[in-house]
Amino acid sequence: MKMAFPHMGNAYIPLRSLVENLGAEPVVPDRPHRGTLERGLLHAPEFACLPFKVTLGDCLNALDKGADTLAMVSGMWACRFGYYGRVQHMILRDLGYEFQSVLFGGERPADIWNKLKPVVGWGAPRKAAGALSVFRAKAAAVEEVEARLRELRPREVRKGESDRLASRLLRRLDEADTLRKVRMLRGEAREALAEVRCREETDDILRIRLVGELYVLLEPALNLDLVRRLGSDFRIEVQPVLSTYKWLLCSLWLDPRLKVEAVKARRLTRPYLPYVLGGEEHMTVSGTLTARREGFDGVIHAYPLTCMPENICRTLLPKICRERDVPLLSLCFDEHTSPVGVTTRLEAFIDLLRSRRLSREGKRGSGAYAVPAAATAPWD
Numbered sequence: 001m002k003m004a005f006p007h008m009g010n011a012y013i014p015l016r017s018l019v020e021n022l023g024a025e026p027v028v029p030d031r032p033h034r035g036t037l038e039r040g041l042l043h044a045p046e047f048a049c050l051p052f053k054v055t056l057g058d059c060l061n062a063l064d065k066g067a068d069t070l071a072m073v074s075g076m077w078a079c080r081f082g083y084y085g086r087v088q089h090m091i092l093r094d095l096g097y098e099f100q101s102v103l104f105g106g107e108r109p110a111d112i113w114n115k116l117k118p119v120v121g122w123g124a125p126r127k128a129a130g131a132l133s134v135f136r137a138k139a140a141a142v143e144e145v146e147a148r149l150r151e152l153r154p155r156e157v158r159k160g161e162s163d164r165l166a167s168r169l170l171r172r173l174d175e176a177d178t179l180r181k182v183r184m185l186r187g188e189a190r191e192a193l194a195e196v197r198c199r200e201e202t203d204d205i206l207r208i209r210l211v212g213e214l215y216v217l218l219e220p221a222l223n224l225d226l227v228r229r230l231g232s233d234f235r236i237e238v239q240p241v242l243s244t245y246k247w248l249l250c251s252l253w254l255d256p257r258l259k260v261e262a263v264k265a266r267r268l269t270r271p272y273l274p275y276v277l278g279g280e281e282h283m284t285v286s287g288t289l290t291a292r293r294e295g296f297d298g299v300i301h302a303y304p305l306t307c308m309p310e311n312i313c314r315t316l317l318p319k320i321c322r323e324r325d326v327p328l329l330s331l332c333f334d335e336h337t338s339p340v341g342v343t344t345r346l347e348a349f350i351d352l353l354r355s356r357r358l359s360r361e362g363k364r365g366s367g368a369y370a371v372p373a374a375a376t377a378p379w380d
């Protein structure tokens, strides 16, 4: 079985090892780029949300690379995510591709087991336990590297040093095939990232909370590399409310703390949103509600055009931010989003945040903040 799954940030690192350790051959398509989106756009319904189009392009790339099985997770049917796998696979079959579908959460567990039985075999419980422990360790290592990277980017002396180091470490992590190697690499990564030389004066660093739809928050190809650019070019410490680790481990019940966090978020947002909409709406609203208290200077809400849960949040967040006196920037992404337009809006928003910070510190005055030169250049 040659099994493929769509890209989403660095989720491919733990997912590749999971597929491999269960006995199938993983087929990982290239990182999404403009060409991936264009392939998806050609065959997707026009008003489908952006992640649908990119993941459809990913599936096409994976099939061209020789995949014979496409795996996809399904949401809980409240938003379109519940239909992603079925509709995408229907489109691909109409295009003439032949493959087997495995829809986690969209099919009966017995049907999924029947498809996986030939590769997993009868040693399934032992194999699955081993595969899941490597999967969990890799997801935790990715989480730690990503979190450290977000802290280092605005502080590093040599711009891009921590990114270069992290990409080497993540490549080695992807290749590690045993639990012992993963643990060793995690320790090595911690030490290597601690060596990155940082500026001494860091009081001027602003903190921004990033909320919104999961795929847009985690996949740089969709958000125009928002997290890296905010850290490296604008010298901002960004904290997204979601991460690869949270998404992967929460849905598989592999970390009970994440379930507790999700329950707390739902409880906190109940006065605003008493329903489940099927996306990340509770994390979006709770992340905004607590932003000021947790020391963030502003909130960026990033979501795809036509995303049902996040458009509902879009109507709630301005009032919440007004009540809590926290600035908000909404960024809506689709295939027509202009990188230059996004950069301009970020510059204006960050200028506002800096002015607020300066006036709070009693240093009111114009010209105290100069937009970094690199930030004025269009997206790569």
Ligand code: SF4
Residues within 6 Å of the ligand: 049, 050, 051, 079, 080, 081, 082, 213, 278, 279, 280, 304, 306, 307, 308, 309, 310
């Ligand atoms: S959460 Fe939004 S973008 Fe994601 S599948 Fe649902 S409607 Fe589409």
